[in-house]
Amino acid sequence: MTNIVDQITGHRRMRRNRKADWTRRLVQENRLTVDDLIWPVFVVPGTNVVEPIAAMPGVNRMSIDRLVEAAKEAADLGIPALATFPNIEMSLRDETGSNCLAGDNLINEATRALKRHVPSIGVITDVALDPFTSHGHDGILREGEIVNDETVEQAAKAAVIQADAGSDIIAPSEMMDGRIGVIRQALDDAGYQNVGIMSYATKFASAFYGPYRDAIGTGGLLKGDKKTYYIDPANGTEAIRDAALDVEEGADMLMVKPGLPYLDICWRMKEAFGLPVFAYQVSGEYSQIKAAAMNGWIDGDRVMMETLLAFKRAGCDGILTYFAVEVARALSKRG
Numbered sequence: 001m002t003n004i005v006d007q008i009t010g011h012r013r014m015r016r017n018r019k020a021d022w023t024r025r026l027v028q029e030n031r032l033t034v035d036d037l038i039w040p041v042f043v044v045p046g047t048n049v050v051e052p053i054a055a056m057p058g059v060n061r062m063s064i065d066r067l068v069e070a071a072k073e074a075a076d077l078g079i080p081a082l083a084t085f086p087n088i089e090m091s092l093r094d095e096t097g098s099n100c101l102a103g104d105n106l107i108n109e110a111t112r113a114l115k116r117h118v119p120s121i122g123v124i125t126d127v128a129l130d131p132f133t134s135h136g137h138d139g140i141l142r143e144g145e146i147v148n149d150e151t152v153e154q155a156a157k158a159a160v161i162q163a164d165a166g167s168d169i170i171a172p173s174e175m176m177d178g179r180i181g182v183i184r185q186a187l188d189d190a191g192y193q194n195v196g197i198m199s200y201a202t203k204f205a206s207a208f209y210g211p212y213r214d215a216i217g218t219g220g221l222l223k224g225d226k227k228t229y230y231i232d233p234a235n236g237t238e239a240i241r242d243a244a245l246d247v248e249e250g251a252d253m254l255m256v257k258p259g260l261p262y263l264d265i266c267w268r269m270k271e272a273f274g275l276p277v278f279a280y281q282v283s284g285e286y287s288q289i290k291a292a293a294m295n296g297w298i299d300g301d302r303v304m305m306e307t308l309l310a311f312k313r314a315g316c317d318g319i320l321t322y323f324a325v326e327v328a329r330a331l332s333k334r335g
């Protein structure tokens with residue numbers, strides 16, 4: 001006796017594999033592990049400072065001593081790497097972001113402390129100028145224009161200085177043309193053949209960065225927008241062309257930023273280049289989930305896990321996420 005559904009499906013039933021926890025585990029295609037996580041952190045001057053960031057519930061700015069403690073916990077949980085972002089004094093910020101070239105600036109001192117006290121965790125540093133400029137742009141501003149080549153030259157110098165401090169991976173996020181090749185050459189000339197480059201290959205001119213700008217104190221500073229250097233959210237093919245240049249110039253890893261609204265780009269990048277691809281689940285993505293969870297509108301823990309798994313399904317090798325420690329703790333409980 002054949003019933004109507006069997007007639008229609010030709011006896012194929014997708015639900016057979018979903019019928020129990022054990023079948024579902026058996027057929028699960030993607031898994032999130034602690035090895036997939038990179039934890040972005042905010043550093044402030046001083047000692048014993050842990051400052052909550054209002055727009056990012058659960059995320060703090062930390063002085064270097066407290067960052068070292070947090071990094072030890074992260075390393076113990078198995079998190080492979082941190083990405084550090086500085087919130088420096090306003091008095092140190094200027095038109096050209098000159099403090100990025102100081103060997104003892106906040107970001108380089110943080111790297112030194114991390115490498116000294118928590119040598120097992122990877123340190124990823126950005127060379128964009130926005131934490132260092134008085135105008136909040138990622139590059140040098142000359143007569144209303146973010147000048148490309150001069151910014152690249154400075155970014156390459158900053159990269160070598162960051163490598164001097166012990167940075168393991170340079171992650172340039174300022175989207176200037178030619179930066180990957182120039183930074184690679186500068187690192188190699190300085191003998192830093194083993195320092196890698198994770199290119200923020202496709203960084204979109206996104207509104208999801210809002211809370212981050214509060215976190216590093218550039219929110220009130222930024223004049224205009226970043227549309228002359230970040231990619232238009234409408235453009236997928238242009239993003240792949242931009243990433244292709246970074247691959248040719250020697251990028252070791254590629255990043256897509258923001259993350260969840262750009263899963264198509266993650267997938268296309270992985271397919272096109274086969275390099276390790278990382279998504280940056282940015283501040284606005286984090287805060288949306290936190291805010292809705294705090295209102296009781298969604299189950300925050302489950303949504304957190306689901307978004308991170310979605311990155312894996314989209315072909316990502318890992319995710320930069322402010323949830324990193326929370327996720328690592330949850331994963332270690334699961335065993």
Ligand code: PBG
Binds near residue numbers: 212281
């Ligand atoms: C800029 C930079 C941004 C972020 C990190 N570095 C974007 C911006 O402010 O324009 C965003 C990170 C986040 O939102 O979590 N170089």
